[in-house]
Amino acid sequence: MSQKKNIGIIGGGNMGQAMLSGFLQQGITANTLFVADHSANTCTQLNRNFGIYSATDNASIADKADILIVAVKPQQMRSVLERIAPCIVENKLLISIAAGITSMQIFTWLNKPNASIIRAMPNTPALIGEGITALYATPTVSEAQQQEAQVLLSCLGKILWIKKEEQMDTVTALSGSGPAYFFYMMEGLITAGIQLGLSQQDATELTLQTALGSIKMAVAQTNDLKTLREKVTSKGGTTERGIQTLTQGNFLNLLENTIAQASQRAKELSQEFN
Numbered sequence: 001m002s003q004k005k006n007i008g009i010i011g012g013g014n015m016g017q018a019m020l021s022g023f024l025q026q027g028i029t030a031n032t033l034f035v036a037d038h039s040a041n042t043c044t045q046l047n048r049n050f051g052i053y054s055a056t057d058n059a060s061i062a063d064k065a066d067i068l069i070v071a072v073k074p075q076q077m078r079s080v081l082e083r084i085a086p087c088i089v090e091n092k093l094l095i096s097i098a099a100g101i102t103s104m105q106i107f108t109w110l111n112k113p114n115a116s117i118i119r120a121m122p123n124t125p126a127l128i129g130e131g132i133t134a135l136y137a138t139p140t141v142s143e144a145q146q147q148e149a150q151v152l153l154s155c156l157g158k159i160l161w162i163k164k165e166e167q168m169d170t171v172t173a174l175s176g177s178g179p180a181y182f183f184y185m186m187e188g189l190i191t192a193g194i195q196l197g198l199s200q201q202d203a204t205e206l207t208l209q210t211a212l213g214s215i216k217m218a219v220a221q222t223n224d225l226k227t228l229r230e231k232v233t234s235k236g237g238t239t240e241r242g243i244q245t246l247t248q249g250n251f252l253n254l255l256e257n258t259i260a261q262a263s264q265r266a267k268e269l270s271q272e273f274n
């Protein structure tokens with residue numbers, strides 16, 4: 001992507017900062033990055049930590065940006081979009097990362113049926129360039145804009161284009177929220193190790209390296225996940241007993257329900273903040 005494009009971000013919170021970090025690490029220059037946050041303190045911190053221009057006035061950042069990423073909470077989307085609507089001129093690409101908020105709602109709140117809107121669902125590993133961002137482009141987005149979004153958001157990790165917008169809720173539940181499930185599982189394994197006599201340091205090292213090694217094997221795809229699992233699970237052995245315990249506790253149903261509930265929450269957010 002041409003370095004001349006200005007990238008604006010509205011909302012300098014968790015995801016806004018994760019994206020900023022990813023962009024800077026991948027060589028996007030600080031003088032093309034502009035962030036708005038309604039807190040003056042946050043703006044000062046962003047300026048100090050990232051060396052980028054920041055302001056409390058959303059419209060001023062929306063004006064400067066060729067590509068504008070809106071990274072506020074779903075409940076703030078309507079008021080933010082209604083206020084910046086006059087800045088969303090032709091050829092400006094607006095990327096929303098809000099969970100649940102549909103492109104129809106965005107078009108309506110901007111009152112701009114021809115605006116170029118992409119919905120994106122990144123995740124926090126973006127901070128270290130190891131995220132995955134799912135993208136859905138509305139029909140008003142040009143091929144060139146899709147390419148720009150792809151190049152920009154590749155700074156955060158992998159990209160997956162989604163053809164049907166309704167799938168964004170499942171994506172949100174699976175990969176947007178996903179890091180939390182993995183962190184939660186690792187927290188639980190560490191706690192279990194400590195309860196059974198390991199030191200915090202040893203339990204943490206064993207858990208994190210086991211997770212890292214397993215993920216690397218899964219990603220290498222030398223075997224499918226079931227085969228990899230079976231290779232650890234000797235008949236009558238320790239792993240078999242552990243897996244039986246997970247099965248008796250309906251582990252897979254629990255995971256299915258987790259994703260279903262998170263996806264349902266994305267739909268509710270859309271309705272609540274309409």
Ligand SMILES: NC(=O)c1ccc[n+]([C@@H]2O[C@H](COP(=O)([O-])OP(=O)(O)OC[C@H]3O[C@@H](n4cnc5c(N)ncnc54)[C@H](OP(=O)(O)O)[C@@H]3O)[C@@H](O)[C@H]2O)c1
Pocket residue numbers: 010011012013014015016036037038039042058071072073074076080097098099121122123124176177
């Ligand atoms: N966190 C994730 O892992 C993740 C993953 C994928 C997608 N998302 C989506 O990303 C969006 C942001 O999530 P987040 O976790 O980054 O939230 P967050 O940490 O609360 O960040 C939002 C930021 O926007 C600020 N803000 C609130 N109202 C504003 C306004 N009117 N104008 C300008 N700035 C305003 C907030 O300030 P205050 O804190 O003072 O309100 C905060 O600094 C959400 O829509 C979420 O669905 C998040």
